[in-house]
Amino acid sequence: MLEQHLAALPILIPLLAAPITFILGRSWFTWLFATSTSALACFFSWHLLAAALSDGVLSYALGGWPPPWGIELRVDTANAFVLLAVSTLSTLVLVYAKDSIEKEIEASKHSLFYTAHLLCLAGLSGMLLTGDAFNLFVFLEVSSLATYTLVSLASDRRCLTAAFRYLVMGTIGATFILIGVGMLYMMTGTLNMLDLASRIDVYESSRTINTGMAFIIVGVSIKLALFPLHMWLPPAYTYAPSAVSAFLASTATKVAVYVMIRFIFTVFEVEHVFEEMRMDLILMVLAIVAIFKSSYTAIVQSNVKTVLAYSSVAQIGYMILGLSLVSVTGLMASFIHIFNHALMKGALFMAVGAVFYRVGSVDIKAFRGLGKQMPLTMAAFTIAGLSIIGVPLTVGFISKWYLVTAALEQNHWVIAALVLAGSLLAVVYIGRVIEAAYFQEPTESQAHNKIKEVPWLMLTPMWVLVLANIYFGVDTSLTTEAANAASEWLFQNTEMATTRQEVIK
């Protein structure tokens, strides 16, 4: 019974649990309930990935209406892999959130935080699993609306304007996707992604399809904060509560990257998007500018959360760069970086949230001397920071390795050099924080108050992520196997589609 409905469970469980957390109100039981819900969703997504790796594609007709008429959930290695990262991060962040939100969110809003978090998780899982273009828009809005609420929960009033800005940009992005999907529907009369893919071939040079593609790619680019459409991201991540920043930075934009991959590879043909429309050039240039401009901006910030937010924009640049190389290795580098970046940014934002918990500020001055006062937190920050830089034995190295390999495969020497130069900028912005923590004396006011280590409930998830950073940096079998299966599957599929088309012609 459960086996049969496995594909729908990661969406349904958090969606049904969300209103219950609201009813439960303010108590530790709400936290326990929300965390176990998320853990359950994580357990089922683990099963989904195992099923996808062994059996290939799982198709589930929602409500028993067969595709292409009904809404189809399609699970393959690509989305099961990202889903596992999203639900794992969500569970760890919820464990961390119990103490963290005590200091950052008013007590009366605690149950709202859990409700919005679970709704966001349900929306993100839906975006990943759905095989229907319009349904994707609906889940995108479910997760986005929950995200705006989450950002606005912080006690700093600037979070409100950040959330509003995010709402305006996010809605424009989502509406662009809606226009694009409408144009595709106008030409093909279907919304199922596979069905769309098989019918779009016929209209290869149609202007409507191309316009629809442009709308969808720009809309998704707003959602994934591709330079120069990233302006909503830094304020939103800076002023949101730390637990929210940790969750959003490691999941929300990654899911949007996945949506971009899905549209380009499954719905539109790779040859059409990259060879005829030359989207790869546009994406490549924007990705490289994102890496350098955002890393540079990160260097000159004084608020450490803003530093990490700009670093996120730069890291998204790496993911898009991998995608724009149009090869199995490049796509694989993107998938690996989606997973790995979730591990690093989650740990970094958690460490910064821990500093806020004890010191009450995330300005770089507040980090002075913390290496002695909060040794475990700062050690976590350092290791995750090294991972962002891409030091060997951390996951960051694995991502960069595959990205550079993919660039060299096609003799893009300049791009390989630029990727490495981008890492040097990361050394500077992470290094500034580490230097303040270990080599500077604490300010007088900080030296007087005894600053202790944070509660173990905050340290545990942070260190789980840090150890995962090292573990997956040494033993890469799970990530590379899943990412390789996903990217080969996506490429094979398009090849199959083209050969089928040639036979018909």
Place this chain on the structure above:
Amino acid sequence: MNFILDHYNYWITIILMMAGFYIVISANNLVKKIVGLNVFQVSVFLLYITMGKVSGGTAPIVVDGATQYSNPLPHVLILTAIVVGVATTAVGLALIVRIKGAYGTVEENEFKDQDDAI
């Protein structure tokens, strides 16, 4: 001339879309931004609704004498999109209420000045 008249529904969509988009970008007042966002979204609703019309088709209800029916699916999709739009507007307005409470103003340049002053 015929080109404009034949596709008048698309022209209306485009004009509304651009007007809404312009308001979102240029308005200083947050409530006006939300209004612009709504106009922008409604233009897309119109785009969907007009694409469901089949020339000579009637409403998709089985009656004697009707052979051609309009496509009901885009209308159903737009019902969903309208709900999403209403929810977005509600969240946006709720945020504006809280911004007004925190800053005492809903003019973008005024609360930016207040933030910069810190």
